[in-house]
Amino acid sequence: MERRDSQQGMDKLLRQLESDYIKAVKDNENTTVEGFIEQFLYDSWDYNDKNLEDIKSVLGRYSDGEIYHGTFSKSFTEMLKHLKMKLQQLDSAMEYPVLHTNNGASLLVAFVDGLVIQYYVGIYNVEKLREMTLYIKSVILHALKTEGTESAELT
Secondary structure, three states, rough: OHHHHHHHHHHHHHHHHHHHHHHHHHHHOOOOHHHHHHHHHHHHHHHHHOOOOHHHHHHHHHHHOOOHHHHHHHOOOOOOOOHHHHHHHEEEEEEOHHHHHHHHHHHHHHHHHHHHHHHHHHOHHHHHHHHHHHHHHHHHHHHOOHHHHHHHOOO
């Protein structure tokens, strides 16, 4: 019974993280891909800094098998779905071909999460990430313009 209660509590925390993520995507009112990504980066640095312990707890519990793979995967997929829809809506002129693939949002998140992990282990602090944001945005936007992505689908 104790593990079940703990599992339900953790699922609740995971759901809260998912809900916060989706809300941040929806609340980002930028009307361009460029503006959206810049705000997304700033929001990511701030959110991860403020919620570090909750995120570590969820990831630790997942790696210990206390959060089921399917539960975690479903939550992550839901977050990506909202991000993908928003980015594709903003890029109606299809200036960023990668965003219109199955993996466009996932690649963006992988890039951002890679930097967040480096923050977690002390390579960067939030101030440094904020200072680097315009450069990081430029690198991401350049990558999203990659052509011929239809043959490079990851899933």
